[in-house]
Amino acid sequence: MSEHAPEIESYLGTTLTASPTSPLKHRYCALADTLDSRAELEVIRRNIHQHPELAFDEVRTSGLVASLLETWGYTVTRGVGGTGVVGTLRCGDSGHSVGIRADMDALPIHERTALPYASVNAGRMHACGHDGHTAILLGAAKQLARTRNFDGTVHLIFQPAEEIGAGGGAERMLADGLFERFPCDAIFGLHNHPGVEQGTFLFRSGPFMAACDTVTITIRGKGGHAARPHQSVDPILVAGSLVMALQSVVARYVDPNETAVVTIGTLHAGHAPNVIPDNARMEISVRSFNPEVRASVENRIRQLATSHAEGYGAVAEVDYVRGYPVLVNSERETEFARQVAEELVGAGKVVDQAARIAGSEDFAYFLQQRPGCFVRLGNGANQPLLHNAGYDFNDENLTVGAAYWTRLVERYLAS
Structure with missing residues (x-):
């Protein structure tokens, strides 16, 4: 019997729709390039949402992530820092590398959305959008695998246990030799942001989260x-x-x-x-x-x-x-990430030097060891706040986020 839901199983083994010699080669990813993955990403995201797992218990989620990455040709390492997964894809002969991180864990909250894909695990809920973050990075993973429009190595880091504070997933992955085993010249991460128009990117160099x-x-x-x-x-x-x-x-x-x-x-x-x-x-x-x-x-x-x-x-x-230290975005990488967003969605949907956020993130530990940038992506102006029993990730961001990560990797590892 398959360990995956039938609707996801149908995507495993799906033939990639582009190849290294595709017309997409030599131009960077645009929003339109990921639209054909929308239905797939929505199924994956909602399936993860329906089966939330708490910190260091993300067994089902990490298994799904690893299976999809392997299907798309990634070298996959499981069990990094507990239930973490790293998918590695190399293309060309450059020695440069970049890391992109998504978090996978849910919160101990009883969901009250009444959605058809609401949590079936009582007292557990994806109330912070990590289901969306994971699906976004999987979308980028598939797009990068089918176009291979970069020269270097990309490490896709699926992290457990972001929500628990001290001793969480970032610290565990670092203690497990994350950057020694998977060298990254820079690292980038993303979090959705309710209260801001969907698809709007927020950036700030220097101290960004508390x-x-x-x-x-x-x-x-x-x-x-x-x-x-x-x-x-x-x-x-x-x-x-x-x-x-x-x-x-x-x-x-x-x-x-x-x-x-x-x-x-x-x-x-x-x-x-x-x-x-x-x-x-x-x-x-x-x-x-x-x-x-x-x-x-x-x-x-x-x-x-x-x-x-x-x-x-x-x-x-x-x-x-x-607990978590101050999250400090490096200036050069933040400016680079901002430029990529402007190219993708236009300057009107990019906020430079956004207000600091009193919330915290264990991505800060990664930024203590490597330069990089943590990005916020608007989840909708009138959407419920994070850590709320009525929250849901905005699926309109799935292809936006996937295109953004794809383009960022292509630009960072340009030939």
């Missing part, structure tokens, strides 16, 4: 009877006061010309209305774009939590975990 840190503060007081608070040290009182005090970290300790975010996402304490609990626990998300600001915010949170608790007679334990 570093993301997670802080857990445990306040240890002294429990007791609700009627005798003077005999206790109330951790809820301390926590409530600390929530307000933490708002001063950005307002009064970060240069107004810089950007940082401190958000208290959870606060838990107690189980009964007539009991003062022993402990309270809060979890905080911290975002920043400047390494010095990042260090300063961490130091201030530690100091504030410790001294604040002591002032009430309690003790604060601070567990500060640094």
Whole structure:
């Protein structure tokens, strides 16, 4: 029995519709060149959407990716950094190489779209569009294989576990020797962007997406009877006061010309209305774009939590975990990627030096080791936001993204 859905199985073994001597040779990919793949990519994308898999559990998804790449003539390496897949295609005799990355994992969200291809895995959903990112790169993979209009080596990197924070897929792939095993002169990645017109490309050189840190503060007081608070040290009182005090970290300790975010996402304490609990626990998300600001915010949170608790007679334990670093696009590669987008869709659908994004991305780890650019692609002005139970990837972007990656590789590895 085949491991693939029948509708996808029909594409495995499909004869490529162009060859290295095709008329497409010696001109770069245009939007029209990928239109014949639209139906195929939509089937693949929706099939992945219907069967979402969480971080490092992308077994079905990575198996599908690997099978399609092998069918199209790629040298495929499975199990990179866990469930990661790298497809390699060489053409010509140039020693130059480029990497393109797509992420594959879903989120622990219960889907509420009522779409015919909605998730069949309860509590798991492609609410960030990684199904679309994967399908886009597969579309580019097929187009590059059938035209082979480049001179060098392209590595298509299908990454697991982008969503989990520290210890995610990018770090695992790098620890598994990604760039040693698959050398890349530069690396590029893409993410869809709800709230912006579909098919519009967003670029920014330098810091583009924020570093993301997670802080857990445990306040240890002294429990007791609700009627005798003077005999206790109330951790809820301390926590409530600390929530307000933490708002001063950005307002009064970060240069107004810089950007940082401190958000208290959870606060838990107690189980009964007539009991003062022993402990309270809060979890905080911290975002920043400047390494010095990042260090300063961490130091201030530690100091504030410790001294604040002591002032009430309690003790604060601070567990500060640094997650993804700031995503910094290199200037040269960003300008190159922007030029490719303008050639493909026109200057009217390209935004240069777009606003910085407080969200985070583990693609930042790749950019710490290789020059490159992370691109945002508009998913539609009125589309639901990312990480929302009503979100869906815009299939109009499938051929746009596939054409973009194809043209970028062709231009980067031009003869």
